[in-house]
Amino acid sequence: MAKQKLALIGNGMAGVRCIEEILKIQPDRFEVTVFGSEPHPNYDRIQLSNVLQGATTIDDITINDWNWYKENNITLFSGETVTNIDTVKQIIYSDTNREVEYDQLILATGSIPFILPIKGADKKGVTAFRNIEDCEKMIEYSKNNKKAAVIGGGLLGLEAARGLLNLGMQVDVIHLSEYLMDRQLDPTAGKMLQRELESQGMNFYLGKQTQEVLGEIDVKGLRFSDGEEISADLVVMAVGIKPNVQLAKNCGIPVNRGIIVDDYMETGIPNIYSVGECAEHREMVYGLVAPLYEQGKVLAKRICGQESKAYEGSVLSTKLKVSGVDVFSAGEIFEDEKAKSIKEFNEWNGTYKKVMIRNGKISGAVLFGDTKESNNLLSMINKNADVSEYLKVGTSGEPSVSLVTSMSHEEIVCGCNGVTKGDIVTAIESKGLTSIEEVKGCTSASRSCGGCKPLVGDILELTLGADFSKSNQKESICTCTTLSRDEVVAEIREKNLTHTREVMNVLGWNTSDGCSKCKPALNYYLGMIHPVEYEDEKESRYVNERLHANIQKDGTFSVVPRMYGGVTNPEQLRKIANVADKYNVKLLKVTGGQRIDMFGVEKEDLPGVWADLDMPSGYAYGKTLRTVKTCVGENFCRFGTQDSIGLGIALEKKFERVGTPHKVKMAVSACPRNCAESGIKDLGVVGVDGAWEIYIGGNGGTHLRAAELLCKVKTSDEVIEITGAYIQHYRETANYLERTSVWVERVGFDTIKTIIGDKQKRNELNQRLDEALSVLQEPWKEIIESNAIQTGLFQKVKIPAISNK
Amino acid sequence: MGKTLQKIKVSKVNEMPKNLGKTVTIGSHEIALFHLANGEFRAIENRCPHKGGVLVEGIVSGDHVFCPMHDWKISVKNGEVQKPDNGCVKTFNVEIEDGNVYIVL
Numbered sequence A: 001m002a003k004q005k006l007a008l009i010g011n012g013m014a015g016v017r018c019i020e021e022i023l024k025i026q027p028d029r030f031e032v033t034v035f036g037s038e039p040h041p042n043y044d045r046i047q048l049s050n051v052l053q054g055a056t057t058i059d060d061i062t063i064n065d066w067n068w069y070k071e072n073n074i075t076l077f078s079g080e081t082v083t084n085i086d087t088v089k090q091i092i093y094s095d096t097n098r099e100v101e102y103d104q105l106i107l108a109t110g111s112i113p114f115i116l117p118i119k120g121a122d123k124k125g126v127t128a129f130r131n132i133e134d135c136e137k138m139i140e141y142s143k144n145n146k147k148a149a150v151i152g153g154g155l156l157g158l159e160a161a162r163g164l165l166n167l168g169m170q171v172d173v174i175h176l177s178e179y180l181m182d183r184q185l186d187p188t189a190g191k192m193l194q195r196e197l198e199s200q201g202m203n204f205y206l207g208k209q210t211q212e213v214l215g216e217i218d219v220k221g222l223r224f225s226d227g228e229e230i231s232a233d234l235v236v237m238a239v240g241i242k243p244n245v246q247l248a249k250n251c252g253i254p255v256n257r258g259i260i261v262d263d264y265m266e267t268g269i270p271n272i273y274s275v276g277e278c279a280e281h282r283e284m285v286y287g288l289v290a291p292l293y294e295q296g297k298v299l300a301k302r303i304c305g306q307e308s309k310a311y312e313g314s315v316l317s318t319k320l321k322v323s324g325v326d327v328f329s330a331g332e333i334f335e336d337e338k339a340k341s342i343k344e345f346n347e348w349n350g351t352y353k354k355v356m357i358r359n360g361k362i363s364g365a366v367l368f369g370d371t372k373e374s375n376n377l378l379s380m381i382n383k384n385a386d387v388s389e390y391l392k393v394g395t396s397g398e399p400s401v402s403l404v405t406s407m408s409h410e411e412i413v414c415g416c417n418g419v420t421k422g423d424i425v426t427a428i429e430s431k432g433l434t435s436i437e438e439v440k441g442c443t444s445a446s447r448s449c450g451g452c453k454p455l456v457g458d459i460l461e462l463t464l465g466a467d468f469s470k471s472n473q474k475e476s477i478c479t480c481t482t483l484s485r486d487e488v489v490a491e492i493r494e495k496n497l498t499h500t501r502e503v504m505n506v507l508g509w510n511t512s513d514g515c516s517k518c519k520p521a522l523n524y525y526l527g528m529i530h531p532v533e534y535e536d537e538k539e540s541r542y543v544n545e546r547l548h549a550n551i552q553k554d555g556t557f558s559v560v561p562r563m564y565g566g567v568t569n570p571e572q573l574r575k576i577a578n579v580a581d582k583y584n585v586k587l588l589k590v591t592g593g594q595r596i597d598m599f600g601v602e603k604e605d606l607p608g609v610w611a612d613l614d615m616p617s618g619y620a621y622g623k624t625l626r627t628v629k630t631c632v633g634e635n636f637c638r639f640g641t642q643d644s645i646g647l648g649i650a651l652e653k654k655f656e657r658v659g660t661p662h663k664v665k666m667a668v669s670a671c672p673r674n675c676a677e678s679g680i681k682d683l684g685v686v687g688v689d690g691a692w693e694i695y696i697g698g699n700g701g702t703h704l705r706a707a708e709l710l711c712k713v714k715t716s717d718e719v720i721e722i723t724g725a726y727i728q729h730y731r732e733t734a735n736y737l738e739r740t741s742v743w744v745e746r747v748g749f750d751t752i753k754t755i756i757g758d759k760q761k762r763n764e765l766n767q768r769l770d771e772a773l774s775v776l777q778e779p780w781k782e783i784i785e786s787n788a789i790q791t792g793l794f795q796k797v798k799i800p801a802i803s804n805k
Numbered sequence B: 001m002g003k004t005l006q007k008i009k010v011s012k013v014n015e016m017p018k019n020l021g022k023t024v025t026i027g028s029h030e031i032a033l034f035h036l037a038n039g040e041f042r043a044i045e046n047r048c049p050h051k052g053g054v055l056v057e058g059i060v061s062g063d064h065v066f067c068p069m070h071d072w073k074i075s076v077k078n079g080e081v082q083k084p085d086n087g088c089v090k091t092f093n094v095e096i097e098d099g100n101v102y103i104v105l
């Protein structure tokens, strides 16, 4: 039998998801053709906000790449717009004069951004925020321009504004209403949000109507209806969207605000369906993906001729994707005669909660500042729960498992990816999954925004029952095992295991060779436990530590020689300059840790570079002591009370090369002005009159954290003794890849302080550290002297082009 | 007319430690040659489909290599990217003779 012809107009999120659903049900029934105006494969439009904010890149937001279409035998005409449909002969016409016949047709043309019909709206520098091109345009503008104005203080406008701030622009947000996000929030929450965003650097013009875009050819500013003018080089209109229905209208398909569909997504014309933002169902048009994915599911079953439940509309819930701001809104949000609310407002903490009740049922909610309850509330709203259930949950403490128990299998758990409870349960049962990570890998649940992770955890717990172990959930060191770090370390000690393969075998790894997570971790634990006997496995090391240089994105390496305490001299600088010339170094850069970094060295040149430098490795690539940053101190500085350089050099010489769970950075400043930034280091030392203060657990990176004062000591020797004990305790108890800032919070600052304060424990820790330090070799020297390592690890093979005659 | 296959000697077996890779350039091909834990040799294109990472420097586990840039997992046997990511890289045939490693092109 010939395949039926199925066509989709609109290569966007809703339409393609519906095709995926159809392929799941009947992979071979249809010959599928897709038309899309955009020149891209199907991508995650939601993530454009994150692209603009710099959290991800355009390359990373593809949902289905070109291959997917091929593998599923889908004919894709991208960059091609459908201009007409003959609904009687069932033929589609595109702007390249292509004609395609169909048996069934899905319209998923999405929305078009609404551009205010005001004077000057067509000037250069006015953009919407809808697609990849808009996003690229904003990024481009931010490079040469300073001032941006965003018209619209809703979700989209605020996300755009945050992105533009991140791109270094000054941002004004203009909003018609008196408070932000007025469609999702009440005035209390809207004002709280405003204060938070103002503190992030946004500037607001509320209750303002924009009347004109100023400028000649390029945008210069805006004028409001009250006559006030502001300047701007870029104007982003985020004032709303309207369903893209022109094509449907022209072809006689019944249209109101959107394309009118019934409960099975059927339009008024036979064999034509519609899903997504262009469809109007029971007088509602949706602008968020969760309902669109629900529609797609219903339609997929319909098209495949399966029994399906009718689509009955969705409750909307919203989350603002701006980091540092937690807001949530779902269902109805305004009180009236019949709808009452329960409110909790904590001005001190900056949290606000409003739960709406209509006819004794939970009907909506607004949360600000703390959104932990959002999943619970959303589920209650969706199933129209009784207010008594909400009140019970509020007091009983452990509500969540009972919440997932009462969810139906069709209920969506992960809104971003449209994964239902049923999908997750089936995956857990059929594939024997035991961790959230595995569920994510198999079903995509929690892969995008991560908001549903707690629910996924609860479903695991519910499904596995007695087999579920909480300790497995967070801590198993990777998906190759269910054992936690502590269990693995205990077993290595107890059974005296000495090799990564042996650990995997004896402890029942579910893979025979491990993965990129557990191999380096086991290699570290084995080395920490058997410092003298263990032979480091080069093949279990991440490339940087294996080759003793930092890999760059183009596959070349960077080289940082050791300069103790950040002190150098003319001879070293001359050598560095000569090497840079000889090996054609692309960039010389002073690092944040006061060292010199030479970029763009080819792998096979590394041994030569090191030999010529004749300096020790600066370990800029290692999970070990990186650098000790020092201020100039008493020798030159008029404020200096101590020899910070001297102590810095002594610390670096003593502790260099020893492996730690993650990198360790130190600093020594000679007075509280703290020029070496001791307050954000794993270990920071600050000189005061006649003493040194020691701070621990600081971090200036992803986990920004101020170091805490551990103790105050009189002499440099004492600093070294305390530092040794601290490093060894960290080596012995932290998870691999756990920075001290996270470790200090996990095991507790006071616990660490007590252990290091105990003289006997301190001595034992130092003894074990000294043992580990005693066997370390200078790695660059070792490689220069070994031909075997050079051929095995550094040599490249080059063979000129072969002739094929 | 047909293209004749050529066997090109690229390394000695004993010059390549197990579970590690070697960069081999033949004309315009940049190839990652791996010596697997089970003794087999495998060769794939040295370019990650994600963002062009140099696969030869990745951690090798069994039949897979993990890209050193963003940790995509790629089969060195058939070149396929493992879920949840998508894509594939070219594979090349390898032959061993008298302790030498050859790539067949």
Ligand SMILES: Cc1cc2nc3c(=O)[nH]c(=O)nc-3n(C[C@H](O)[C@H](O)[C@H](O)COP(=O)(O)OP(=O)(O)OC[C@H]3O[C@@H](n4cnc5c(N)ncnc54)[C@H](O)[C@@H]3O)c2cc1C
Residues within 6 Å of the ligand: A009, A010, A011, A012, A013, A014, A015, A035, A036, A037, A038, A045, A046, A047, A048, A049, A080, A081, A082, A083, A108, A109, A110, A111, A129, A130, A131, A156, A159, A244, A247, A275, A276, A277, A278, A286, A287, A288, A289, A290, A292, A319, A321
């Ligand atoms: C910056 C941003 C952030 C967002 N954040 C969120 C969020 O956090 N959560 C959420 O749920 N939603 C969010 N959304 C909304 C979400 O992206 C949309 O609801 C969703 O993409 C709509 O899917 P769709 O398939 O209906 O339309 P689209 O994804 O717009 O797809 C329609 C496609 O059809 C094409 N097309 C139209 N007409 C034709 C034609 N005649 N011929 C060929 N092709 C045609 C269009 O070019 C378009 O590619 C966000 C949107 C944006 C822009």
Ligand code: SF4
Residues within 6 Å of the ligand: A631, A632, A633, A634, A637, A638, A639, A640, A641, A644, A669, A670, A671, A672, A673, A674, A675, A676
């Ligand atoms: S930290 Fe104090 S002593 Fe050191 S350079 Fe700064 S001001 Fe001078």
Ligand code: FES
Residues within 6 Å of the ligand: B048, B049, B050, B051, B052, B053, B067, B068, B069, B070, B071, B072
């Ligand atoms: S380049 Fe290989 S994972 Fe990103």
